[in-house]
Amino acid sequence: MSSVTDPSADTLVVLSRRNVADGVVSLELGPRPGEPPLPHWEPGAHIDVVLPTGVTRQYSLCGPTDDTTRWRVAVLYEPDGRGGSRWIHDNVREGGELRVRGPRNNFPLRPAARYRFIGGGIGITPLLPMIAEAEAEGADWSLLHGGRTRSSMAFLSELECYGERVTVRPQDEYGLLDLAAFLGDPDPSELVYCCGPAGLIDAVEAHCASRPAGSLHVERFAAVAQGDSTDGTAEQPVEVELRASGVTLTVPPELSVLKALEKAGVTVLSSCEEGICGSCETAVLEGEVDHRDSLLTDDERAANDTMLICVSRARGGRLVLDL
Structure with a gap:
C-alpha cells in the first residue's frame, strides 16, 4: 500500500x-x-x-x-x-x-448522441459530472438510479433539476431496478454507463450482452473473482525483466509481480492491489500477459502492451516490463 x-x-x-x-x-x-x-x-x-x-x-x-x-x-x-x-x-x-x-481517469465519457446512465448507491458519484456534460452537449440522456432506501441515496436534490430524465427507484419502495424496461432495444447510437455494486453491474452486463462491442462502460468497486490462472493451469513462477532498471527477478507463485518488485526494492505506485484502480498499470515490452484485472477492456488486453502488475501474471513464464 x-x-x-x-x-x-x-x-x-x-x-x-x-x-x-x-x-x-x-x-x-x-x-x-x-x-x-x-x-x-x-x-x-x-x-x-x-x-x-x-x-x-x-x-x-x-x-x-x-x-x-x-x-x-x-x-x-x-x-x-x-x-x-x-x-x-x-x-x-x-x-x-x-x-x-x-x-x-479509467472511466471516461465517450462522445455519443444518446446515453443511458445507471447508478447504484454511491455509484452515482462518477455519473454526476457525466450527466452535467451530456446535458451541456445537448445529448439525449436518461438516468436510472437505485439504492437501498431513499435516505441512503446521495445527491438526490442535485438531480431534481433534470426532471423526467431522472428515474429514482429505491429498493424498499420499488424492488430491483427494471433494467429491461430502462434499456429497451439496442441502439447503435447509444452508450450505457453503469457504476454500482457487483450485482447491479453483472445484471447490466447480461442485459447488454447483445449490444455492439464498446456500448457498455462500467466502473466496479470490487474486483471480479478470477481464481488463479485464467487458463486453468497451476500457478507457475514468472521471470520478470525490468528493461530500464537492468534487473531480472523471479516471481514465485505466492507473490504478485507488484509484491515481488517491492520486495526487491523497486518502487511502483499502487493502491487497491485488486486490479480495479489502474495505479500500477505498467507497459509490457515482451511476453504474453495473463490478465486478471477488472479494469482493462478486451481490446486493451488483446493489445498485450500493458498490465496491472498487482494481479496479472504471464502466460509462458516470462515478461519484460518498461520499468
Whole structure:
C-alpha cells in the first residue's frame, strides 16, 4: 500500500464536510493558501486519498469539472471494509488536510448522441459530472438510479433539476431496478454507463450482452473473482525483466509481480492491489500477459502492451516490463 511519504501525493485542505445521505459524507478539498489551482479533470476521473494509516482509497470526483478551487468526493461508510472509510468518517474534519494523488481517469465519457446512465448507491458519484456534460452537449440522456432506501441515496436534490430524465427507484419502495424496461432495444447510437455494486453491474452486463462491442462502460468497486490462472493451469513462477532498471527477478507463485518488485526494492505506485484502480498499470515490452484485472477492456488486453502488475501474471513464464 502507498504511504503518506509518497512523493507523488499532494496535500489538500478539507474545505467542507457534509452529510449527504445515511452513511455518506461529502468532502470538498482545495489547495493550501498561496498554492496553485487544482488541475483540470474530465468526467469519470477519481483521486487516490492516501491516509495516515498507510491505506490508499479511490474516490470519484463528483463536482463541477471546471472548478479549479475545489474537488468534491463522497465517502460511503463501509463497516466491513478495510478501514479506509471508517478512518475518514471518524477523523476528517473541515480545516484538516488530506494527501491525494491524481486525478486519473479509467472511466471516461465517450462522445455519443444518446446515453443511458445507471447508478447504484454511491455509484452515482462518477455519473454526476457525466450527466452535467451530456446535458451541456445537448445529448439525449436518461438516468436510472437505485439504492437501498431513499435516505441512503446521495445527491438526490442535485438531480431534481433534470426532471423526467431522472428515474429514482429505491429498493424498499420499488424492488430491483427494471433494467429491461430502462434499456429497451439496442441502439447503435447509444452508450450505457453503469457504476454500482457487483450485482447491479453483472445484471447490466447480461442485459447488454447483445449490444455492439464498446456500448457498455462500467466502473466496479470490487474486483471480479478470477481464481488463479485464467487458463486453468497451476500457478507457475514468472521471470520478470525490468528493461530500464537492468534487473531480472523471479516471481514465485505466492507473490504478485507488484509484491515481488517491492520486495526487491523497486518502487511502483499502487493502491487497491485488486486490479480495479489502474495505479500500477505498467507497459509490457515482451511476453504474453495473463490478465486478471477488472479494469482493462478486451481490446486493451488483446493489445498485450500493458498490465496491472498487482494481479496479472504471464502466460509462458516470462515478461519484460518498461520499468
